[in-house]
Amino acid sequence: MTWETHERYSRQIPLIGEEGQRRLLDSRVVVVGLGGLGSLVSTYLALAGVGKLTLIDGDRVEWSNLNRQLLYDEASIGLPKPVIATRRIRQYNTHTEVDYNITRITENTDLEKTIGKPDLVIDALDNWTSRKILGKYTCKNNIPLVHAAVDGFYGQVILLDPNKGYCIDCIAPRTEHKRKTPIPNVGAGVGVIASLEALTAIEYLSGITDRTGTLYVIDLKHRQITELKLKPCHKTL
Numbered sequence: 001m002t003w004e005t006h007e008r009y010s011r012q013i014p015l016i017g018e019e020g021q022r023r024l025l026d027s028r029v030v031v032v033g034l035g036g037l038g039s040l041v042s043t044y045l046a047l048a049g050v051g052k053l054t055l056i057d058g059d060r061v062e063w064s065n066l067n068r069q070l071l072y073d074e075a076s077i078g079l080p081k082p083v084i085a086t087r088r089i090r091q092y093n094t095h096t097e098v099d100y101n102i103t104r105i106t107e108n109t110d111l112e113k114t115i116g117k118p119d120l121v122i123d124a125l126d127n128w129t130s131r132k133i134l135g136k137y138t139c140k141n142n143i144p145l146v147h148a149a150v151d152g153f154y155g156q157v158i159l160l161d162p163n164k165g166y167c168i169d170c171i172a173p174r175t176e177h178k179r180k181t182p183i184p185n186v187g188a189g190v191g192v193i194a195s196l197e198a199l200t201a202i203e204y205l206s207g208i209t210d211r212t213g214t215l216y217v218i219d220l221k222h223r224q225i226t227e228l229k230l231k232p233c234h235k236t237l
């Protein structure tokens with residue numbers, strides 16, 4: 001590690017260790033969804049020193065995004081999210097290699113090509129149809145997935161490692177109905193869930209804590225976190 005690298009990460013190395021820092025620097029993470037969750041998670045992963053990031057989203061920046069999606073500002077309106085996000089994250093940490101893909105996750109997406117075989121995938125999506133498709137891919141390819149979701153003053157976070165029998169079906173066995181109205185949220189509340197998702201990823205990648213299979217349900221209004229230890233379904237999706 002160079003002096004600059006050491007200095008940059010000097011406040012977190014006491015917590016994750018030199019070895020943990022090295023693991024972060026050597027890891028590749030794919031962030032799917034660059035909205036409220038993805039904005040913060042990708043930023044925190046770059047700040048923490050993750051070596052390679054792939055950013056995926058098919059949307060353009062809209063006015064209704066700006067109450068929570070920290071990667072964008074008024075000048076970003078109408079532009080593709082991955083382009084702005086990549087530029088911003090490169091400014092945060094020039095040592096993190098960032099690439100992107102402007103695409104939505106549907107049955108027709110070539111996930112082999114867009115995601116490949118990273119060390120970890122971040123589910124920062126806003127719909128269950130795409131989540132199921134993504135979860136199926138990561139399960140089939142034994143790629144650990146950190147899932148998070150927000151709805152109003154509620155949020156949830158879980159690490160699903162297929163190598164330990166956990167998949168997206170462990171938390172959502174049925175195909176969910178499509179939501180007709182936009183998900184309401186307050187930016188600061190989304191930030192809490194996003195930060196927990198990023199922390200879960202950093203703990204896992206650095207090797208200090210593996211929270212596979214524990215679902216954290218966060219009630220933002222009552223300031224409560226409920227921990228649910230799930231049984232793995234061992235499904236091969």
Ligand SMILES: [Zn+2]
Pocket residue numbers: 165166167168169170171232233234235
């Ligand atoms: Zn499962």
